[in-house]
Amino acid sequence: MKIKRRVFNLVFKSKVIRAFELIQNYSKVAKMYNLNRKTVRLWVNQRNNIQNLNTKISRFHVKYSRPILYEDLESEINDWVNKSRSDGVCISGKMIKIKALELSEKYGLNLKASAGWLSRFLKRKNLVLRRVTSCGRSLPHNHLEIINDFIKKCYDNLTGRTKEQIYNMDETAIYLDSPENYTYDVRGTKRVVSTTSGNEHTRLSIAFCASANGTKLPLVILVPRKTPFKDFDPPANVVLVYKPSSTFDAETFKTHFVQRVFLPHILQRSQKKPLMYFDNAPCHKSPITTDFMSDLNIDYEFIPPRHTNLVQPADVSWFKSIKKSYKDRWVEWYLNDSKSFTKNNNLKSPGFVKVICWLSDIWSNFDTN
Template sequence: MIRMITTRALMINKNNNFMGSNGWFFNFLRRKNLVLRRITTKGRELAKEARKIVMDHLKFCSDNFVLRELNRDILINMDETSIYLDSSRTTTYEQSGVKRCPAVTTGNEQTKVSIAFSASASSKKLKPMILIPRKTPLKNFSPPSNVVIVYCTNGNFIGSIISNQYIHKVIKPYMILNDLEKVNLFLDCAPCHCTQTVKTAFQASNVQVTYIPIRLTNLL
């Protein structure tokens, strides 16, 4: 980091006496009130019209959902993320003075899976769907009853997984349990959410989809 900044400073500064030393670097940080921070978020810069897009989307949601005073059970948001199947801790409690603190694991510490979390505007949680990248079930792993496990080759949420597995194993049971004829699902604009196959499957299942504007998921 220091070398990158000082090299850039040397390229900009036309003074032949400027050396870009470590002393200059730390004095520069102090003058500009800069400190080394851990990066909290990553992403591309927002579009110039992002503010207008956000306001238009909020108005659309207000006009179509809030002002109509719809049953909040029908408003569902879903998003995917990746996690490790068995994320073991590095610390534990043990008797003082012992030399070893062994931990028993399932052997799946390096198995990374994709998971879809869904919840309604009424704070009801739908069953999480976990995609495990393999064809055969994991050994010594018994999932809880409130989780949907799907074994697939690549472990990613492709269109066929959403149109076949997610709708029938997550959305449909929720609709039956809450006696709902239709629901509105909020999704980001990931390519797997926007295929014609997925849209047709949602429509056939009485699932109306509202897409969150591209690259604005964190704001909305």
């Protein structure tokens, strides 16, 4: 068997020579760098030649960078990008090139705003393309004051109540297919395909509710179909509602959450004047809901608009963890579980029943802390 020779560059040899100058022991240096003792001694004896060669090569390998012809213009574009991003505006490469051409014309310059210029400009200004992680309106200018007032109000609402009497509820959507938005593929691939069952837009709407002491109420799950499932008894912590639109309106919310879930829960515990925190969804603020809850002597408070992602427990603490657990279940199913296929050999989704059981299990095991 042919033994492959090891090749060492001048940088490595210089490193070994510096180690010997510090330690002054051929054997120890050879052991440090997994070398033969004779090799180390040879390099040390040739140190002057090696260091001179290293200096000459580094002198000729100077990285070339193009001169910046329009530095002031690029600084103005960069300020515009930073200002736009601070306002939440999405900036594309095309927008940057259009802005560059506008400023070039304004100042009588000859910038062409080519793809190459854009690439170098982004590198110079440390700008990269990022995926948007949050959409919505910006916070009001006095948002800190609003948050402080809301927190103070929450403390005031604790008077005469235990944590068991304070609740938060919110709805979210779970999609039957939950594929990744990114995938590893061969560099240069033009068409990056994600094979799914075609149900990445088929959703269940779920209402989650829990008290401040960690008591979890049953889930209310809206299934987008008219007829009930055959031979399926939902788990004990799930209330199923068959509704083609799969959206919570005021009547659905009142009937299936307040009447079927929340009211039995507080009656069983003989709770007086419980307090529910809602966001500002229309089904929560509708008189159908608020009048009904007032008649039942249930107090309610609304999270300040546009602040739910900052102060509502469901948004801050629950949903990210729940959806991550759901994606883990979906990936495990996709990789390892037995699957069904259509007549045309297309993959079928996990199905509503399996997804409902996953959600029941995830909510049961959700950490109350």
